[in-house]
Amino acid sequence: xxxxxxxxxxxxxxxxxxxxxxxxxxxxxxxxxxxxxxxxxxxxxxxxxxxxxxxxxxxxxxxxxxxxxxxxxxxxxxxxxxxxxxxxxxxxxxxxxxxxxxxxxxxxxxxxxxxxxxxxxxxxxxxxxxxxxxxxxxxxxxxxxxxxxxxxxxxxxxxxxxxxxxxxxxxxxxxxxxxxxxxxxxxxxxxxxxxxxxxxxxxxxxxxxxxxxxxxxxxxxxxxxxxxxxxxxxxxxxxxxxxxxxxx
Amino acid sequence: xxxxxxxxxxxxxxxxxxxxxxxxxxxxxxxxxxxxxxxxxxxxxxxxxxxxxxxxxxxxxxxxxxxxxxxxxxxxxxxxxxxxxxxxxxxxxxxxxxxxxxxxxxxxxxxxxxxxxxxxxxxxxxxxxxxxxxxxxxxxxxxxxxxxxxxxxxxxxxxxxxxxxxxxxxxxxxxxxxxxxxxxxxxxxxxxxxxxxxxxxxxxxxxxxxxxxxxxxxxxxxxxxxxxxxxxxxxxxxxxxxxxxxxxxxxxxxxxxx
Numbered sequence: 001x002x003x004x005x006x007x008x009x010x011x012x013x014x015x016x017x018x019x020x021x022x023x024x025x026x027x028x029x030x031x032x033x034x035x036x037x038x039x040x041x042x043x044x045x046x047x048x049x050x051x052x053x054x055x056x057x058x059x060x061x062x063x064x065x066x067x068x069x070x071x072x073x074x075x076x077x078x079x080x081x082x083x084x085x086x087x088x089x090x091x092x093x094x095x096x097x098x099x100x101x102x103x104x105x106x107x108x109x110x111x112x113x114x115x116x117x118x119x120x121x122x123x124x125x126x127x128x129x130x131x132x133x134x135x136x137x138x139x140x141x142x143x144x145x146x147x148x149x150x151x152x153x154x155x156x157x158x159x160x161x162x163x164x165x166x167x168x169x170x171x172x173x174x175x176x177x178x179x180x181x182x183x184x185x186x187x188x189x190x191x192x193x194x195x196x197x198x199x200x201x202x203x204x205x206x207x208x209x210x211x212x213x214x215x216x217x218x219x220x221x222x223x224x225x226x227x228x229x230x231x232x233x234x235x236x237x238x239x240x241x242x243x244x245x246x247x248x
Numbered sequence: 249x250x251x252x253x254x255x256x257x258x259x260x261x262x263x264x265x266x267x268x269x270x271x272x273x274x275x276x277x278x279x280x281x282x283x284x285x286x287x288x289x290x291x292x293x294x295x296x297x298x299x300x301x302x303x304x305x306x307x308x309x310x311x312x313x314x315x316x317x318x319x320x321x322x323x324x325x326x327x328x329x330x331x332x333x334x335x336x337x338x339x340x341x342x343x344x345x346x347x348x349x350x351x352x353x354x355x356x357x358x359x360x361x362x363x364x365x366x367x368x369x370x371x372x373x374x375x376x377x378x379x380x381x382x383x384x385x386x387x388x389x390x391x392x393x394x395x396x397x398x399x400x401x402x403x404x405x406x407x408x409x410x411x412x413x414x415x416x417x418x419x420x421x422x423x424x425x426x427x428x429x430x431x432x433x434x435x436x437x438x439x440x441x442x443x444x445x446x447x448x449x450x451x452x453x454x455x456x457x458x459x460x461x462x463x464x465x466x467x468x469x470x471x472x473x474x475x476x477x478x479x480x481x482x483x484x485x486x487x488x489x490x491x492x493x494x495x496x497x498x499x500x501x502x503x504x505x506x
Contacts, residue, residue: 044406045409045410063409066411066412070406070410078421080425080426080501093417120503
């Protein structure tokens with residue numbers, strides 16, 4: 001099992017491989033139980049693979065480390081630190097110069113400079129996720145792992161967050177692995193959608209998304225978007241049916 | 249966490265509290281008139297007179313200070329052992345498995361049952377009182393801190409590691425604040441237990457303090473002075489609880505008030 005970002009990168013779960021280019025935005029998509037979060041956690045070093053190795057930039061991953069920034073679904077901000085302290089935590093831990101200044105820069109990037117001294121619990125879910133993204137980016141990680149980061153948000157907030165994420169990403173062009181079970185979200189965000197399969201978990205098919213960038217919300221109505229949606233919908237339906245029938 | 253002081257309309261709360269206290273004093277007066285025996289139940293105003301007299305004479309302040317010193321000393325001893333030990337036990341499973349049975353065995357023994365052995369070991373006076381107050385505070389602090397040590401969320405640990413936190417930063421900046429709400433609850437309960445225990449200890453094993461003062465006045469049938477001691481204990485206990493709540497709100501877990 002290998003994963004790299006700079007030179008001919010490879011990820012393998014079971015007997016399957018994905019190539020991920022540096023700066024690529026990859027969405028892992030699939031029904032629950034397909035192992036998409038597991039894969040993400042293995043890359044993050046939270047879970048240990050039973051066999052094989054993972055490497056980021058050629059360095060094998062040994063446990064959670066600052067090469068991979070992580071944005072979780074929710075509840076991952078430190079409630080005992082102010083918004084600013086949350087974002088400054090990474091730069092401070094890594095001994096970078098001026099962690100507070102860095103934190104302020106990233107907070108204004110996500111439009112929350114006014115909330116700097118607030119406790120996380122006083123923010124809305126969408127704001128908390130923006131802080132989470134700012135915190136993960138503030139260490140300039142080569143890879144950003146996002147585990148259904150907008151899964152707990154309402155539909156309106158969610159689509160605004162998707163646009164915001166793309167805006168931020170276009171400035172940093174860090175490699176992103178984004179786990180979701182929302183087909184439109186995956187197509188709208190990613191350069192490539194990796195459809196996961198179940199029983200056993202693995203990769204079913206990879207769909208390169210050739211919508212131009214910057215992505216606009218209006219593209220969701222385009223013919224190309226619809227074609228991707230139809231294609232991916234069928235792939236996922238097969239997998240979901242497989243799980244559904246195996247339960248009988 | 250109690251929310252007793254958060255929100256609430258100030259003036260309304262205070263007038264209700266005042267009405268409650270007045271009602272209590274009224275019932276007490278009625279009861280003492282009905283009983284008509286100052287040795288069994290003196291009137292509130294004779295207790296107040298006794299209070300003023302003991303204040304003027306200075307012995308009450310001395311007794312209060314003696315008791316407070318024992319409570320705070322015992323409480324500090326208990327906290328400084330119970331919190332680190334509980335956190336260590338929640339992080340190192342072997343230590344937990346090793347010490348859990350001992351804790352389960354010692355915990356049900358009430359502090360009062362330790363008094364005879366405390367006297368044998370330490371004599372009469374301050375040392376056995378410190379021992380008893382520390383013992384009384386220990387278990388509530390320990391049990392809550394242990395639960396707090398297990399309350400850390402996996403997401404917080406993963407997030408902190410991915411942001412570069414080493415073991416020391418993980419402990420000080422993630423585990424400790426995660427445990428702090430429970431630790432703080434333990435401290436509040438522990439202080440209350442310690443305050444109750446000091447009176448018990450002084451009734452038997454000391455020659456100063458509020459417990460000793462109550463005992464001495466019982467022997468001379470000065471019931472109104474016994475009640476002065478009891479009321480002082482209640483008042484100080486309530487004040488300490490309020491003070492600790494303020495400490496909680498502003499220092500220990502300020503984020504919980506958001």
